[in-house]
Amino acid sequence: MKRGIADKNILDLFMEDFCEIVEKHCKYIICSGFVAIAHGRTRATEDIDMIIEKLSEDKFLELHNDLIENGFECMQGEKGEMIYGDYLDKGVSVRYTQVGEFLPEMKVKFVKDRLDEEQIASRQKIPFTKLDVYFSSIEGNIAFKEELLGSDKDLEDAQHLRMIYEGKIDEGEIDRIKMKIKEFRFNGK
């Protein structure tokens, strides 16, 4: 059962409103630092990372216009064509907030390769978070943080997730994703 609006804070509302609109147009995942925070890591992040399916310009304009009509704005500019051509299509992320607000901020980018596509295919909702949004898999998050990102903060996030999901983590899947990271991100496939 969904909780009432009164139970939700600004970040709950921002995320669920934004994700509900995006889901009408394409599949997405919330990934990286916010996954750890939603699992109880007591640290803060500046933005929420979202990866969406790669869209044609026309399809992206429909999504962008829907976001604008529902009270969001893009920090990179107003024109959807420019946001698509100068940023998303070049692999650069763009940032949306509610109109006139600085925080919270959703950092949106297209899938980069098959590795990202796999992450979207294996997305999941996590009832314990009480957030009605799709997250990337726990194994995926751990693999990315340990193999690719690798800062102290990322390694601590991965350690935290390992602790939370102790006995439930598919180590083979983590190893498989790490191999894919080496293949696609280090070897530039």
Added chain:
Amino acid sequence: MVSKILRDETHNDQIVRWANHVKSSYTWKAELNEFIDAQFEIASRFYSELAKTTSGREKLKKIRESKISGVKI
């Protein structure tokens, strides 16, 4: 393993935008507090849900002990 910086140009834009907001607004502290509080509320909410299960309570105990001792989990 090589640690990689994966932030792109819009991250720098965000830093500049926020810094300008801090310089020009009296409300930035309240905005930031509300945003950070919301993140901690979400983290805390997860712990509350976890504490409803036996295995969850065990995990919480281990996390707490690791924080107290400073030993990595």
